[in-house]
Amino acid sequence: MQVSQNTLFDKVWDLHKVSSLPGGSDQLFIGLHLIHEVTSPQAFGALKDKNLKVKFPNRTVATVDHIVPTDNQSRPFKDNLAEQMIETLERNCIEQKIKFFNIGSGNQGIVHVVAPELGLTQPGMTIACGDSHTSTHGAFGAIAFGIGTSQVRDVLASQTIAMNKLKVRQIWCEEKLSNGVYAKDLVLHIINRLGVKAGVGFAYEFAGPAISALSMEERMTICNMSIEGGARCGYVNPDETTFRYIKERLCAPKNKNWDKAVKWWQSLKSDENSIYDDVIKLDASKVEPTVTWGITPGQSIGINQQIPHLEDLPLNDQFIAEEAYEYMGFKPGQSIKDTPIDVCFIGSCTNGRMSDLRVAANVLRHQKVSKKVKAFVVPGSEKVANEAKQEGIDKIFKDAGFQWREPGCSMCLAMNSDKLIGNQVSASSSNRNFKGRQGSPKGRTLLMSPAMVAAAAINGKVSDVREFINK
Amino acid sequence: MNQEFKPPRGKISQIKGKCISLIGNDIDTDRIIPARFLKCINFDSLGESVFEDDRELLRGKHPFDKEESKDASILIVNSNFGCGSSREHAPQALMRWGIKAIIGESFAEIFYSNCIAIGIPCFTLPKNSIKDIQKYNDNKNLFLEIDIENSFAKSKDLNFKLEIKESSRKMFLSGEWDATSTLLENEKLIENKFNDLPYLKFNSNYL
Known part of the structure; x- marks a missing residue:
């Protein structure tokens, strides 16, 4: 039974809920859909089979990361299969009018590195991608999670997916990390302490002084590995660190819209009296490399x-x-x-x-x-x-x-x-x-x-x- | 491995088949289908590569290579099955090998939702029940008839109740596990949501 109330997760979920489906799950609107070459070709194929088009092409952004060689990136790639995959993504993006950050664009890279860099990732969004490390984007106070290829198809076709609402566990980290100890050490420590399947059915809210002191990139490291703890989704409440990171980036809101955005983002963080399904406390200063x-x-x-x-x-x-x-x-x-x-x-x-x-x-x-x-x-x-x-x-x-x-x-x-x-x-x-x-x-x-x-x-x-x- | 693959369609209310046990906790999707097999633009040939590296190491002794598992379609697993990568290639590979349903102690979340989305019901049972069924299956090949409506499994001399999420059970019975058309029925509501979301207003069309 879900008990969480007034957490960021509850607010963002409720805002994006389109309907209650007959089976009992929710239909959730996906604000930003990221795609790459490995988990999208079959989804585009299924769309064609069903004679459907991409519903909101400008809510999907593509890059290429999993199969790219890192020594010699000249085309065609030496590996025929890798070449076939990038060509398929290029063709699908052209046909469906999806923005694609290809090699040499200056903005290609690992999808979870690229979207934050561009300012695409913002607080309060729902973000989905056919990749389990989509939880990374939760660092900004977004609800972000990995999906399979059939769900990629559903997002392309309808900008929504069918999903059951998650419970919320707060992981409160006291004190701060000591010298020579990093976000990676902290998240490995958390996974060790809670176990690799403790997060199933939960979104993890990472909070407390040790988390607030982290940079956005460190928060991304923590949220990234939520899935290694079994949690499909992990997030940090947005704060000044978050806003400073986003400001002036290519896709960040500009001018008057910036002020409106910040005001809205500030309203999203978990309320002081919010209720969690579970709370865990730990002392970050005790974490070793x-x-x-x-x-x-x-x-x-x-x-x-x-x-x-x-x-x-x-x-x-x-x-x-x-x-x-x-x-x-x-x-x-x-x-x-x-x-x-x-x-x-x-x-x-x-x-x-x-x-x-x-x-x-x-x-x-x-x-x-x-x-x-x-x-x-x-x-x-x-x-x-x-x-x-x-x-x-x-x-x-x-x-x-x-x-x-x-x-x-x-x-x-x-x-x-x-x-x-x-x-x-x-x-x-x-x-x-x-x-x-x-x-x-x-x-x-x-x-x-x-x-x-x-x-x-x-x-x-x-x-x-x-x-x-x-x- | 089944020669002719037909993906499931529509309402799924009953699954009959031989069981195959796979012992181990935290079996991740990299093991189910190693990353090198993800270099494909369709799922067609994944069935033969399921558990490729584990099978290679065990040289014929892996459950998926044993004579008695031939034509099995109900997989019995332990805890946190399918953890790790979100690759739908994993359940697709299992399905193309011949798996039609999975019974386990617990499942990783994305793997579970991928199974639902492609029409593989996943049931849970307590740890000891799973162990008993796996042991039973090792001795006398278990052939189960699963009734999804009543979440019940029957065999010659073993009957037991299965747990399944209510929303999943309903989706299989109604055919809504194949979600696209159900989602698109709410087209008007989706468009309203698109027009109402605050951030879609202050993020103008930059792309």
């Missing part, structure tokens, strides 16, 4: 902790822990620190933004990547890449021995040629450490913050980044 040791994003520990023994885990987590020991080749009680690393990857919709690259570059300045490690950085968007070049950050990475690549999703999910080989171990700033996720069926992924990836690259093993930045 956090690393995953297993095969779910919930299997993580602080850098100075040991891989847990079976008997120290809740009964429900023991089965998957045994699977993880075997797959990862780790023994219970072993330290995660000093685990040898083969590949270092900085990028993804979780941690491929300007602030992520800056933090990693600060660790890498005047340092060299271990000779045993292959390290590469994939900026989240063309804009991030250009800004990094202007700041000379690309040079710091290259001087340290990182390969500097073109923007895309890359080895987060390895749909292009960036893949682990055999049972290589990667230190990765991405979001999923599932079996085989990074392109090799035996590949092993340790998730961590971009700063921690940089530290691992230098030492060739899992390291505490605080030893670099506190020198």
